[in-house]
Amino acid sequence: MSYIELKNVSFEYPGGFLAVDDISMSIEKGENVAIVGQNGAGKTTTVKLLNALHYPTKGDVLIGDMNTRKFTTAQVSRRVGYVFQNPDDQIFHSTIIDEVAFGPKMMRLPDDRQKQLVNKALSMTGMKRYRHENPYNLPLSVRKFVTIASIIAMDCDVMVFDEPTAGQDYVGNKRLAKIIRTLSEQGKTLITISHDMVFVADHFPRIIVMSNKKIIADGTPQDVFWNLPILEEAMLKQPYVSRICHELGVGDRIIRMDEAVDAIAFACGIKEDMA
Amino acid sequence: MYTERIQIQKSNKIEAMDPVAKLWIVLFYFATSAVLGSISSPFDGYSPMMYFWFLVVIALAVATGITLRFFKALRVVVSVFVIVLLVQAFIVETGTSGEAGVILWRWHLAENFHPTLWKYGLQNGLRLGFNILNGASIFVWLFQSTLHKELSHALESRGMNHKVVYVFLSSLQMITVLGNKSKTIMNAQRARGVETEGNIFVRAKAFFPTMVPLVLGAITDMEERVLTMESKGFSAPSKKTHLLKLDKSGAEKPVVGLFIGLLSIVVIWRILLWVL
Amino acid sequence: MGAVIKVENITYRYPLTEKPAIKNLSFEIEEGGFYGIIGPNGSGKTTLCALLRGFAPSFYKGDLEGQVLVDEKPTTAYLEGELSLRIGYVFQNPFNQISGVKDTVFEEIAYGLENFGVPVDEIEDRVVRAMKLTDIESLAMKKPFEISGGQQQRMALASTLVLEPGILIIDEPTSQLDPEGTESVFKVIETLKQTKKTVILVEHKIDLIAEYAEKIIVLKNGEAIRIGDKQDILSDIALEAEGIQLPQYAALGSRLRERGVDLEYIPITEKQALDVIGKAISKEAKTNVVH
Secondary structure (H helix, E strand, O other), rough: OEEEEEEEEEEOOOOOOOEEEEEEEEEOOOOOOOEEEEOOOOHHHHHHHOOOOOOOOOEEEOOOEEEEHOOOOHOOOOOOOEEEEOHHHOOOOOOOOHHHHHHHHHOOOOOOHHHHHHHHHHHOOHHHHHHOHHHHHOOOOHHHOOOOHHHOOOOOEEEEEOOOOOOHHHHHHHHHHHHHHHHHHOOOEEEEOOOHHHHHHHHOOOEEEEEEEEEEEEEEEEHOOOOOHHHHOOOOOOOHHHHHHHHHHHOOEEEEEEEHHHHHHHOOOOOOOOO | HHHHHOOOOOOOOOOOOOOHHHHHHHHHHHHHHHHHHOOOOOOOOOOHHHHHHHHHHHHHHHOOOOHHHHHHHHHHHHHHHHHHHHHHHHHHHOOOOOOOOEEEEEOOOEOOEEOOOHHHHHHHHHHHHHHHHHEEEEEHHHHHHOOOHHHHHHHHHHHOOHHHHHHHHHHHHHHHHHHHHHHHHHHHHHHHOOOOOOOOHHHHHHHHHHHHHHHHHHHHHHHHHHHHHOOOOOOOOOOOOOOOOOOOOOHHHHHHHHHHHHHHHHHHHHHHHHHO | OEEEEEEEEEEOOOOOOOOEEEEEEEEEEEEEOOOEEOEEEEEEHHHHHHHOOOOHHHHHOEEEEEEEEOOEEEHHOOOHHHHHHEEEEEEOHEEEEEEOOOOHHHHHHHHHHHHHOHHHHHHHHHHHHHHHHHHHHHHHOOOOOHHHHHHHHHHHHHHHHHOOOOEEEEEEEEEEEEEEEEEHHHHHHHHHHHHHOEEEEEEEHHHHHHHHHHEEEEOOOOEEEEEEEEEHHOOHHHHHHHHHHHOHHHHHHHHHHHHHOOOOOOOHHHHHHHHHHEEEHHHHHHHHOOO
16 A cells, blocks of 8 residues: 555536546655646646545545545645645745744644744745745745745645746746755655646656546656657647757657766767766 | 627616616615605504515516516525514514503413514514615616626716726626635645634634735735736726617616606605695 | 837836845847846846836836836826837736626727727727737637636737737746646747737746747846847856756757867757757768768
8 A cells, every 4th residue: 555545536526527537546655756737637636635625526535544535624734735836825924934833833733843843944945044024025936935834844744736836937946856855855755746847857756647637647757758649648748858859869768958968979979978 | 790799688678778777766666665664654553565565676577587586686685584574573572662562462382481473573673674675676686687797887888987887897706706716725724734614713713814815915916907907008098988889778768757656656645644 | 120118227126125126227129129038036027027118117106217218208208008009018917917897808808999999890800800819719708717827818918919019018928827828828929929019028938038039138136137139148058157047958058068069059949959969960970981
C-alpha cells in the first residue's frame, strides 16, 4: 500500500458535472510529483480530493490510514497542506508573521514548537525580512510565498501546490524550485500542479498527465515528454530544448538544458566538457 | 444578426409593457392597498377589502402569463405572512393597555397552557400580514415580468444617471460572483484547518478568515474594474446609444388606466366614509 | 514613421510613497512598433503601462515629474475618456474586465461602442469584426462569466479592439491562463502585428516575447536598464545576473558558445535555434568528411 492511494475515484459536482472520471493513482511517502494538463482536465479537482475539499462520488481516497470520507477538510489539513492558486483567498492577517503563525496556532502546538515552525517557514520562503510587513504591501507574486510559508509552518506530511509558478518571475521561479527541493529532502510528499513545462521537466522526477478527466500518463519526464501522442492528446508541448533536440535529431530523449548542451556539443565534435 | 437575437422577445402584451408603466402600476397598487387597509369601521374592525385586493395581483400575474414563476417566487413571502399572522393572533391581546382583550377561541390543552386566539391580534395580524403580502407580491410581479436590463434601460432612457443604473445592474450580477468567491475562500481556509461547518460558535470563528479576504479582494479587484470601465468609455461625455430596443406593447394605457380607476374608486369610497 | 508616444524624463511616485516607482525614464514608441516590456516583478512594468495610458497620475494620483506625450500632447491634458479611443488597454485578470451588466459576449463587446454613442446599425458590424479577429464569434450568445479564462481574455481584447485604437497596451494577458488559453491569446496578438497597430506588451513568458516583439524595454527597480532591438537584448547572457530570464534558446546558445560550439549568432527563437545550431552541426559533419 502506498501512502496516498486513489482507487477508482470519480467526482461529480452537485449539478451533475463529472470532473474526474475513474482515476487511480498511488504516491509513496516522500515522492515529488507534478500534475500537468489543460484547464478542465481534472487536475485541481484531483488534488482537492486529497484534502477532503471534495469527497469522491465513487471510489476511495486514502492518505496513510485515513479514508478522507470520514474526516472534515480541517481535520485532513493537518496531514495534507494545500496552497491555493490565488494567495488573496487565504491571507487575512495584517502582518506576515501572524499569517504564517495562524496554522500552528490553530493546531494548538506548544509555544516554542510554534515559534520554531514559523521561523523555519519564513526563512525557507525568504519571507523573514518582510515578516512585520502587511502582506498587501508586497506584490501578488511575493504574497504567494506568504501562503506557501503559512502551509509549510503547519508541517504537514503532504503538501499540494496549485499553480505556484503562475505570475512568477525568474527569481520567484528559482526560489520556488529551491523550496520544493528543500521540502523534498526533508521527506515531504509533494504534489504540484503546473502549466510551466520547463519548470516541471527540471524539478520533478515523476509527472502525471491528465486530460479530459482521466490520467493518461504517469512516469519520468523522459517517459512523458517524449511520448508525443500523449502530449498531443493532452495538448501540451515538449520543453523548448527537447523540441530543438527532437528537430535536430540530437541526443537521447533530452529533457534539460545541461543535457542538451552536452548532446549538441558532442554532435559538433566537442568531445568533453572543456570548462 | 446578433442585434436581433439579443432583443427581448415577449408574446404577452402585459408582460411586454414598458417597465416605467409597470412602475406606475406598482405605485397605484400600493396606494390602493394602503387606503383599503384603513377601511375597517363598517367591518367590525377587519379590513376584508384588503384581502380581496390580494386577488387583484394574482389576477394580474395570471393575465401577464407568469403564474407559475410568480407563485414560486412568492413562497417566501407567504411563509412570512403566516408567521406574522400566527404570532400576532395568538400573542397580542389588545391595542390599548388596561383593557381586556376579546377572546375568539381558547383551547384548554393543559392546566397552565391554553393557546388563545385574540380578536385584536387577529385583526392586527391580518392587516399587517396583508400589507406585507400585497406590497411584496406587486414587486414580485414586477421583477418576474421584467428583466433587470429592461428596467435599467427604461430608467436610463428616462434620464436616470447611468452611473446609478450601472450600480443597480452590476450589483445584481456581483452577488453571484461574490457568492462563488466566498466559496473559494471558505475552501482555502478549510484547507488550513479552519472549520466552517458545525454549530454557531464554530462558524463564528470562521467569520474573519472568510470575510477579510472577501472584502480585500473586492477592493483590489475594484481598481482594475474601474479602469476597465474607463477604457470602455463609461464616463465619455458623448450621448450613449443602446443596442436594446424597447418598444411600448400597447397595453400600457389600458392597464395603467385600470389601476388609476380602481384607486379613484377606493379613494372616493374612503372619503364618503368620512363624510357620511 | 513618427513617435506616437514620447516619454520625457519621467519620475513617478505613488501617493504616500517616498521611493519612485519609475525613475528618470525616457524613450519613444514608434508608430506600428511592437514593444515588449520585461523585468522582475515589482520593477515598475505595470506602473509604466499606467503612465503611458495616463491612468497615472489621473486615476492613481501620485507625483509625476517630466511628461508622457501621446500624439505630442501630454496625457494630463486629455479629457476623461478621450484616450480610450486612441489607446486600448488589456489587464491581467480577465475576470475583472467584465462589465457585469451585459448578458452575452456580443453585448459585452458592444458596450464600449454604446458608451461612445456609435450608431446602432454600425455596432453590429464592428463587433462581428472584433469577434472574428479574436476568434470568439462562436461564443457570441454565451454569458460573459461562463466562458473560460482564455476566452474571457480574448473577449477583453475584442472589447478593446472594437474601439479601433491605434495603440494597444497589454499587461500580462496570460499570467492566469493555461497553455491552451495562452496560445489562443498569442495567436490574436500575432494577427495584431499585421493590422499595423502599435503594441506594447508586458509578459513574463520571455520565449513568447522573443517570438512576437520587435523592441524590448528592460526595467529594473523603476529604471530602464536596456532599450533596443530584441535580438541584441534577449541574447545577452548578462541579463540573467540582473534577475531576468533569457529565452530558452538564447540560454542554450550562450551555454553552447561557452562550451566552444561555434555559433554564428545567439538564437532567441526556435526558428533561429534550428538554423544556427543546425549549421554548426553540419559544419562539423563536413569537416569530418574532409579529414
